[in-house]
Amino acid sequence: MIEPMGNAGRFLVEAAGRLGVRLYAATHKDVHDGYPHRLRDALSGVCATDLTDTARALADMEAFCRRHAVAGIAACFELFTPLAALLAERTGLPGNDPRLAHAPRNKILMGEAFARAGVPAPxxxxxxxxxxxxxxxxxxxxxxxxxxxxxxxxxxxxxxxxxxxxxxxxxxxxxxxxxxxxxxxxxxxxxxxxxxxxYVPGREYSCDTVVADGVAHPLPVVAKDTTDGTYRIETGHTCPSGLPGPLEEEVRRVAARAALAVGVRNGIAHTEVKIPPGARTPYVIETGARLPGDNLCEVVEAATGVDEAVAHLRAVLGTAPDTAPTRTDAAAIRFLLPERGGVLRRLDVPGEPGTHAELYLKPGDAVPEPADSACRAGHVLARAATAGEARRLADRVAARSRVEVG
Ligand SMILES: Nc1ncnc2c1ncn2[C@@H]1O[C@H](COP(=O)(O)OP(=O)(O)OP(=O)(O)O)[C@@H](O)[C@H]1O
Ligand SMILES: [Mg+2]
Incomplete structure (x- = not known):
């Protein structure tokens, strides 16, 4: 796993446990020093390198892969997805197209790749x-x-x-x-x-695609809520999406095309789309060659039973992923956002059956201005029988939560 410190790392750790595979991380020594204990404890070894020096990182990681008989490579951090594709090429392991290695990281190259492949995009x-x-x-x-x-x-x-x-x-x-x-x-x-x-108006959705040996397996669509106005911060996600069947299918089809267009061949892609009011075509805002952040692995698993992290690991190991839903429940996540930046004075989230919360900050911590997702103080995740109920439940807990900044 190339830099597993982000949100997806914990889901990959759980998935590795389920599949019975050993995990090794490639990272920087000082970044590894800051890993949460449960991530550090889950690793069978660490390749300490300089991920900003492509030649050195590839040489170090290639030697490490050979020494430990590594069987698959996953990038967990979007900016290092090019390294994963290049390392797969060098080691002969399953991976994404090295000629398009930078397309899922750089939105200019991504725009060119979408244009070449005829993917609908702004x-x-x-x-x-x-x-x-x-x-x-x-x-x-x-x-x-x-x-x-x-x-x-x-x-x-x-x-x-x-x-x-x-x-x-x-x-x-x-x-x-x-x-x-x-x-x-x-x-x-x-x-x-x-x-x-x-600017693409309309509602926003995301759809992840597992790709195994160049064959796309689209996963369920998730509805996304964001703030309005100048800064668009994701405020929550709900699965199932609530889209009519044919439009949900179209989102899955377009997301799969976007994933293939940026060279995803053995791995997963997280694609974000917007659908203008009345339109039948989703427009792709971006796609990343990685698991989603925002605890979306947990949202999708709670709603559909699909374990994206397991599917991702299977794909990078070159085995067939299992992407069939096993449940028809619903889940919604809501992020707790401050009204302005400052110092966190108080953070209270009421408990309610069917929900659980996670707090990222504690009183005394600095809270950035609400201009991007770094301002989030925590989240509440609700499970219910329908998307509407899950959304209402999560909204109710979020509305009763207090994020006080002084
Ligand atoms: N062309 C567009 N039209 C309308 N809205 C857009 C457009 N591009 C971006 N946005 C809005 O801004 C948000 C952030 O943009 P984008 O996804 O490109 O950036 P990002 O930093 O990669 O996001 P993240 O990592 O949070 O997914 C989008 O989720 C969407 O709500
Ligand atoms: Mg985005």
Whole structure:
């Protein structure tokens, strides 16, 4: 597992236990020092390297794979999905297309890959600075129009993403998108170009796709809720999606095409789409060659019985994944967001049957401004018989929770 410290790592640990496989991590020594105990204890060994130095990381990981007879490679951190594809090529293990290694990480290369494969996606343009962005946004026929979305070429968690409704705010949005020159905690250099995208209105969904030997197995669709306005922070997810059957099928089909377009061959992809009101075609916002974050593994498993992490491990081991739903229940997750940044004074979540909560912060911790997902204080997850009930239950607990910032 290349950098399992994120949200998906814990699900892979549980999945490895179920499959009876040993897990090894490739990471930085100081990042490993900060791993939670249960992740550290679950590892059979660690390849300490410098993941920001591609040549060195590949050489270290290849030697490690041979020494430990590693049978499969999974990237858990989106920015290291290219390394996983390149390592699979070097070791001859199942993996994604090395020629497209960077497409699931870099949204400019992703846009090119979608265009080549005819995947429905918003129109886009690249800007190296605010002036170029203004020229691009104003450029006559074919202009992206307003509002448009400005985002970093490489980043996640909605960091640096803003919806801009006119030229006055464009320069600030481009500067915000270009703020990230390195990704922490590894110090990985990032492509600092800004991406301008046509704004796609409508509801948002995600759909994960397991791919085994180039054959796509789409998983159930999940409805996503976000904040409105300039900053779009995910506020929750609900499964099942509530979409009519044919549209749910279309989302699964388009998500599978997006996964294949960015070179996913043996692994999993997390794809986000929006469906404009009245439209029958979903537009792909992005796809990542990794398990989803946001505890979506838990949401999908609770609702459908599909274990995405097990399916992912099977796919990277080159064995057939089991993606058939075994349940028709429902689950919803709601994130606890502060109204503003500051210092957390109080965090209370009422207990309610059918729900459980997880808190990420404690009183005294700094809370960032609610401009991206780093501001979340915790979540509540509800299980019920229907999506509507799960959503209501999670919403009720979230509404009664107190996230006080001073
Ligand atoms: N072209 C677009 N049209 C409409 N909304 C968009 C568009 N691009 C992004 N958004 C909104 O902004 C959110 C974040 O954008 P995006 O997914 O591209 O960034 P990210 O940082 O990779 O996100 P994350 O890692 O949180 O999934 C999307 O989930 C969506 O709500
Ligand atoms: Mg996204």
């Amino acid at each position: 129109r886009w343009a690249v800007a190296h600075d605010p002036d170029e962005a203004l020229q691009v946004a104003r450029a006559g026929p074919g202009a992206l129009g307003w509002p448009l979305v400005v985002k970093p070429a490489e980043q996640g968690g909605s960091w640096g993403v803003s919806v801009v409704d006119g030229p006055d705010r464009l320069a600030d949005a481009v500067r915000a998108a270009q703020r990230y020159t390195r990704a922490e905690p590894h110090g990985l250099p990032l492509d600092t170009r800004a991406l301008l995208q046509e």
